[in-house]
Amino acid sequence: MLRELFGGRPVRVTSPQGRFAAGASLLDGGTVVTAEAWGKQLFVGFAAAPSASVPQEPVHWLRVHLGLYGAWTFAGDGSTDVVHAIGAPRRRIGERDSLPAPVPTPGEWVPPAPRGAVRARLLGPHAVADLTGPTACEVLTPVEKAGVEARLGPDPIRPDGGRASLDAAREAFVARARRSRVTVGQQLMDQAVIAGVGNIYRAEALFRAGVDPLRPGRDVPATALAAVWDDLVVLMRDGADTGRIVTTRPEHRSGPADGGAADARRRTRQNSDGDPGAVPPEQAFSVYHRDGQPCRVCGAPVLLKELAGRNLFWCGVCQG
């Protein structure tokens, strides 16, 4: 999307909040030539100057990691149809903040003032992207970027998994997880083991595979780990497509009487919540944030335990 919004033309890069001022000045006036993701990291490639014919190799890479509360919010003149936000904003520019209505004459579009603590702002002729609250926002050289990527595990969303092939990526994940007696629950959160999995996918993928998250990685059968990988390939790509995480199987989604529905809505808001066609938020997860409620499959109460500083949710029966 950043490519669509800003690609090919010089982009103004600023740091309204000020904490990214030095990096912004390095990028300001450059051209976005590519944007790619590896796990939770976003890399935006900037070429120094626009050029009509010569293919542009990035000289700077903007590395962004949203972390827990980082978010992108987007606004534009309406000439490009984009989502309003990515990440953890409880607001959407297009909803509450209400953008200036699409201007009939795009040339006169004026970007809205930055709202909140905007670390970085990318501004093109027709659109603006504001970054708030990231864990990481820095400018890297191509060599530094390669160094970051070398430390990341395979990524189920990437077409080749970030390895020679998707099969090779799966094998790398399985072998790495079975190398250690660290619990598989912790390993799924380790970006060097597998990139891109967070607390939701960790809990949900292990539930779907019937794997006990507290089991040491080396004791989990390779077939089970391979199944977890294959499942994550489907789940995470679907999530990337829809901008929304849904991990329940249709037959396990309960009706409106589902306990804790309001609670689930409050605790994890996602894109397109409220969309009549979408799976309602209180039915999107099997175990995540469902502690104390009955397992959708067996009825046993969903368990909660703090593991390495993060909440782990699982069913002690289905994942026993």
Add this chain to the structure above:
DNA sequence: GCTGCATGATGAG
């Protein structure tokens, strides 16, 4: 107005 919480990661001890 204040407090606590959140889909993360890092560094000290």
Add this chain to the structure above:
DNA sequence: TCATCCTGCAGCA
């Protein structure tokens, strides 16, 4: 294992 970084918002007074 803990503190710390960072931000916005729901839930409270």
